[in-house]
Amino acid sequence: MTLKNRGALSNPESRFEIKTHEIYDDGWQSINEDDEPLPALETILYPERAKSIITRNDSPDLGFEQSINPYRGCEHGCIYCYARPAHSYVNLSPGIDFETKIFYKENPATLLEKELSKPKYICKTIMIGANTDPYQPAENKLKVTRSILEVLHRYNHPVAIISKNSLIERDIDLLADMAKKRLVSVAISITTLDINLKRTLEPRTSTPKARLRVIRQLRDAGIPVRVMAAPMIPMINDKELEKILEQAAEAGAKQASYVLIRLPHEVKDLFKEWLHTHYPDRADHVMSLIKQMRGGKEYDATFGKRMRGEGQFAELIAMRFKIACRRFQLNITPSKGLDTEQFRPPSPQNQMDLWGWGQA
Numbered sequence: 001m002t003l004k005n006r007g008a009l010s011n012p013e014s015r016f017e018i019k020t021h022e023i024y025d026d027g028w029q030s031i032n033e034d035d036e037p038l039p040a041l042e043t044i045l046y047p048e049r050a051k052s053i054i055t056r057n058d059s060p061d062l063g064f065e066q067s068i069n070p071y072r073g074c075e076h077g078c079i080y081c082y083a084r085p086a087h088s089y090v091n092l093s094p095g096i097d098f099e100t101k102i103f104y105k106e107n108p109a110t111l112l113e114k115e116l117s118k119p120k121y122i123c124k125t126i127m128i129g130a131n132t133d134p135y136q137p138a139e140n141k142l143k144v145t146r147s148i149l150e151v152l153h154r155y156n157h158p159v160a161i162i163s164k165n166s167l168i169e170r171d172i173d174l175l176a177d178m179a180k181k182r183l184v185s186v187a188i189s190i191t192t193l194d195i196n197l198k199r200t201l202e203p204r205t206s207t208p209k210a211r212l213r214v215i216r217q218l219r220d221a222g223i224p225v226r227v228m229a230a231p232m233i234p235m236i237n238d239k240e241l242e243k244i245l246e247q248a249a250e251a252g253a254k255q256a257s258y259v260l261i262r263l264p265h266e267v268k269d270l271f272k273e274w275l276h277t278h279y280p281d282r283a284d285h286v287m288s289l290i291k292q293m294r295g296g297k298e299y300d301a302t303f304g305k306r307m308r309g310e311g312q313f314a315e316l317i318a319m320r321f322k323i324a325c326r327r328f329q330l331n332i333t334p335s336k337g338l339d340t341e342q343f344r345p346p347s348p349q350n351q352m353d354l355w356g357w358g359q360a
Helices: 084-090 096-100 107-118 144-154 166-180 195-201 208-220 240-252 269-276 281-295 310-326 348-353
Strands: 045-049 066-068 101-105 127-128 159-163 185-187 225-232 255-260
Touching: 066 096, 066 107, 066 310, 084 096, 084 269, 096 101, 107 144, 127 144, 127 195, 166 185, 166 208, 166 269, 185 208, 208 225, 240 310, 269 281, 281 310, 310 348
Parallel strands: 045 101, 066 127, 127 159, 159 185, 185 225, 225 255
Antiparallel strands: none
16 A cells, blocks of 8 residues: 555554554455545644754764754655654654654744854854755745745855755745855755656655756856765666766756665665565565675664665765766866855844844
8 A cells, every 4th residue: 555645655653662553454445445545644743842953963974063954754755764763752653654744943043043142152064954854845834944044144154955855946045145155055866867766765855857957046046056866776766876967967066976775773664665565576686785785784874884885786886976977077176165254143132132132
């Protein structure tokens, strides 16, 4: 069974759940198979009143030290998403719950101004979209990401963005102005150019054509843009690597990167369920190749390996990527770092106005 516009096929308990349940077929479905299908699952949005908004990390694999996640959970429904296990921390399933129960920062601009104004704050590029997509469908209504960008723009704070949704075009006005000051870079993720594969692999993302259009529009607006061919999945989309890089380069991308599929915690079982449903003829072979890239395991979180893997297949992907980048003139010159020197923290008057103290 598949659910319309959803990536996960089930809603398993989180790894922290004490109680478990088993699916039992009582025959009712077969008796009533002529009944109308169940309605599509709705998305429920939950406000999240956080005390802080900037997350910090010291991972040598990530390339950034600060990030903001406007949302927890993601409507895009990418079956391979490594962020799914985070829903376990709020006692929800990394499966369907992750795609249908979305938490959003309720007071992002206030929180961000407060953190930027701290005397000990050190300006470093903030990454938006490292966990879940900041331009997922809920953003069209809530504008959480937009409000964060407005604050960063106001104080000349550098930001890097990752997305696979064309909604980012809405914010080109802000991004283009920041680009003039070397304060922004954008990465557009393209997993496949096959619309049929996209529909099951990442059902609520923008189409491949729309993402290529976004790259072109960002380029035309003077905004530095890279393509991320991610994740690469053996026997599913790895054959498209060169074509993705070629079309992204034609659209205007100057930088490129790739990541191999990662299957932490509950994602392993969700992905295997997806494989056996959509590709039963090759499911075991795909998992065998993934294990070969992970030292015999389904996932290896070791720094230096979790993004690139190991073994012959991983080395082949790395070689193909390097040759393709050279062929399509990608990564020819190193990308320039973003400028942290222009940052001007909120003034005391800004803070008084923010909390309503500066009003007569």
